[in-house]
Ligand SMILES: Nc1ncnc2c1ncn2[C@@H]1O[C@H](COP(=O)(O)OP(=O)(O)OP(=O)(O)O)[C@@H](O)[C@H]1O
C-alpha cells in the first residue's frame with residue numbers, strides 16, 4: 050500500500066516538472082504531437098548570454114541579502130526581548146509580529162505600496178528591501194524565538210549568577226549557542242524575499258527587476274519554451290539556496306516555517 | 309554599564325518598531341484612512357462610510373468573495389485531508405527512501421510556477437489532452453474538458469493542491485511517525501484495529517496540526533494573487549484579482565473604494581488570528597506529551 | 599471468591615474473581631527463540647503461570663525482558679515457539695485478539711484524552727455504551743485512587759499518577775493476562791515502594807494473571823508468586839522467591855539474588871553462604887573461626903563487614919554501628935552450617 054502510494058506521488062510530482070524541462074528544449078509542438086522533431090537550445094543559449102538575466106539575478110540576490118541581513122539584526126533583539134524579559138506590552142508586540150501571516154498577501158502588498166508611496170521611498174532598491182522586511186521578519190522572529198525558548202530562562206539565570214549583564218548574556222551566552230537558528234532564519238528570510246512578486250513589482254515600480262518580476266513578465270508575454278526555461282533557471286537558483294539550508298539543518302524545523 | 313532593566317526590553321524592541329511595526333501599522337492606518345474617504349492629496353477630506361457601502365452594494369464583490377472563499381476552503385480542505393491520509397499510509401511503511409526529498413520539490417517552487425506547470429499539463433493543448441488523443445480517447449482539442457481559465461476555478465484549485473499536499477504531508481508525517489510506535493501499540497493492546505487507531509488516536513492527536521494547517525493554507529489561498537492571475541477565468545474573479553485590478557486602475561478617485569475592499573479582505577484574515585492563537589497553545593501542550 | 603484486604607474491600611469490584619487455579623497451564627510459553635539478525639536475544643524460553651498468579655521476569659538491562667513481553671503481547675513477530683493462553687494457541691493471533699493487556703515502560707497514555715477517557719478507551723473500542731463505560735472507568739479510577747484527577751490530561755499528571763491511569767486502562771478490558779514492563783523505573787525510590795504494594799493489591803483484588811518485568815530483585819521478591827530469572831537470553835531459574843534465594847541453581851542466580859560468600863569449591867560444586875548466616879562470635883568457641891576485618895560500611899541499621907577468612911574475602915552484617923569491631927583487628931565468626939548453599943559450578 051505504502052509502496053504503491055509512493056509511486057503515485059512520485060509520478061504526480063515529477064511528471065509536471067519533467068514535462069517543463071522537456072518543454073524548455075522544445076521549439077514548437079502543435080497539438081496533438083507528443084514528441085518534437087528536434088531539440089531546441091535557443092532559449093537556453095539566450096538565457097545564459099542575456100545580460101538582462103544576469104543583472105536580474107544580481108538584483109535579486111542583492112535585495113534578498115539585504116533583506117536577510119536586516120531581518121536578522123532586527124529579529125535578534127526582538128526575539129531576545131520577547132522571550133527573556135517581562136514587559137507589559139508583550140502580548141501586543143507578539144500580535145503585531147504575527148500579523149503578516151494572517152493579512153492576505155494582496156492587502157499587505159497594496160497597503161505597503163500605498164504607504165511607501167506616501168513616504169516617497171518607492172522605485173528604489175532600498176524601498177524594495179524595506180518592504181520585503183515586513184513579510185519576512187515574522188519567520189525570522191518565530192525561528193529565533195523558538196531557539197531562545199529552547200535554551201530557556203535557566204540559561205539566563207545561570208549567566209546572571211556569574212555576573213553577566215543582559216547584553217553580555219546575549220552576546221556571550223546565547224549567540225554562540227544559536228548558530229543553527231541564526232542560519233536558518235537568515236535563509237528563511239532570504240527565500241521568502243527571493244520569491245516575492247507582487248510587493249517587488251509594486252514598490253519597485255517595474256524599475257527594480259528581480260527574478261520573480263521578470264518571470265511573471267515572461268509568463269504574460271512569452272511562449273511555453275521561454276517560460277519553462279526561465280522557470281527552471283529560477284528553480285535551480287532557489288534549490289541551491291534551500292539545499293544549503295537543508296544541508297545544515299533539521300527537516301521538520303524548516304518545514305514548519307515554509308510556504 | 310547602566311543596568312536599566314525597565315527600559316532595556318523597549319530598547320531592544322526599537323529596531324523592530326522602526327523597521328517593522330511602523331511600516332506595517334502605518335500602511336494599515338493609511339488603508340483605513342483612505343477607505344473612509346480621507347485622501348487630502350486628491351481633495352477628499354470628509355469621513356464617510358460610502359465606499360464600504362459601495363463595495364457591499366456591488367455584485368462583483370459578492371461573487372468574488374464567494375468564489376474565493378469556496379475555492380480556498382475546498383482546496384485547503386482537500387490538501388489537508390489528502391495530506392493526512394497520505395502521511396498516514398506512508399508512516400505505515402518501514403523505510404522512507406527518496407519520497408521525502410521528492411515531496412520537498414513542490415515546496416521549492418513558487419506558487420506561480422506551480423500554476424504554470426498545471427497549465428502545461430491540463431490546458432486544452434496540454435500533456436493530458438495530447439496523451440488522451442494518442443490513445444484515441446478524444447478526437448479533437450475541444451473535447452478535452454476546460455480545466456484552465458474555467459469559471460469553477462478548477463485549475464487554480466489543482467495548482468493549490470499540487471503544491472500544498474506535500475507541505476501537509478511533510479508537516480504531519482513526523483508526528484504520525486512519532487506516535488506510531490508507542491501509541492499505536494498501546495491502542496492495539498487495548499484491542500483497537502487499524503481503523504480504530506486511525507480514527508480514535510492518530511486523527512485526534514493530529515487534529516491541532518490539521519486545523520492549524522487548514523487555517524494557514526486558507527489564509528494564503530484566500531488572499532493569493534498570482535495563481536488566479538495566471539489560471540483564472542475573467543469571471544468570476546478571485547478577490548485578490550479584484551483588489552489588484554481596482555488598485556492599478558488609472559482612476560485615482562477609485563482608491564478609497566479599493567482600500568475599503570482591501571480592509572474587508574484584511575478583516576477576513578484577522579478573524580483567523582484568534583483561532584490560530586488558541587490553537588498554538590493547544591499544540592504546544594500536546595507536543596510536550598509526545 | 600476471595601476476600602480483599604480491609605482497605606479497599608468496601609469497593610465494588612466488577613471482576614470475576616478466580617481463586618488461584620491449580621491448573622499450571624493457564625498460560626504457557628514453549629521454547630521461544632528470538633533473533634535479531636545474528637543476535638539471539640531469547641533462547642528456548644519456556645514459562646508457565648497458573649490462573650491469578652503473579653510472575654516476575656527479572657534480569658539485567660538488555661537481557662531480553664521487553665522483547666519477551668512484546669512477543670507475548672503479539673507486538674513482535676518472527677520468532678520460534680508457542681504461546682498458549684487459556685486453552686488457546688495464541689501464537690499467531692493478532693495483538694487485538696489475544697486478551698493480553700500491557701502497561702508500557704513509558705505509560706503511553708493518549709495525550710488527547712483525559713484520565714478517565716484514557717481508561718475508557720478499551721471499552722470504547724469494544725462498543726460499550728457511554729454510561730456503562732463511564733461507570734466502569736469511574737470504579738477503576740477509585741480503585742487506583744485517582745478519583746480526584748478524573749479530568750486531568752496526561753501532561754498534568756505526575757509519573758506515579760500516569761502509572762496508575764495506565765494500569766487502570768489496561769485492567770478495564772478484563773484481560774486474561776496483564777503485562778507490566780518495568781512500571782516503576784521512572785519513579786523515585788519512595789514512590790516505587792508504594793506503587794509496588796499498590797500493584798500487588800490491585801492484582802490480588804482483580805486476580806488477573808500478571809507478568810511483571812523488572813531489574814530490581816527486591817521488588818520482584820516482594821511482589822511475586824514466582825520469579826523467572828533471565829540471563830543471556832535464557833531462563834537461569836524459574837521458581838518461588840524463597841527458592842531462588844535459598845536454593846539457587848547456579849552461581850549467577852545466587853549472586854544476582856543477593857551477596858554470597860564462596861567458602862570452598864569441591865567436585866564441581868561451590869559451597870557458599872549468605873551474609874546473614876554468618877554471625878560474629880564473642881570468643882574463640884568451638885565451631886568458630888578467626889578472620890581479619892578489611893572494611894566496614896555503616897548503613898544505619900547495620901554495618902556491612904568485609905573480612906578475610908581463610909584467604910577468601912567474605913562479607914556479613916553487624917548490628918548497629920559495631921563499635922567494638924575495628925579495621926585490621928582479628929574477629930571470630932560463626933557460620934551456620936545448615937544454611938550452606940551447594941551451587942553447581
Ligand atoms: N528492534 C531491534 N533490533 C535489533 N536488536 C534489538 C531490537 N530490540 C531489542 N534489541 C536487542 O535485544 C536485546 C534485548 O532487548 P530488550 O529491550 O528486550 O532488553 P530489556 O531486558 O528490556 O532491557 P532494559 O532493562 O534495558 O529495558 C538488546 O541487546 C537489544 O539491543
Ligand SMILES: [Mg+2]
Nearest residue numbers: 663664665780
Ligand atoms: Mg525493557
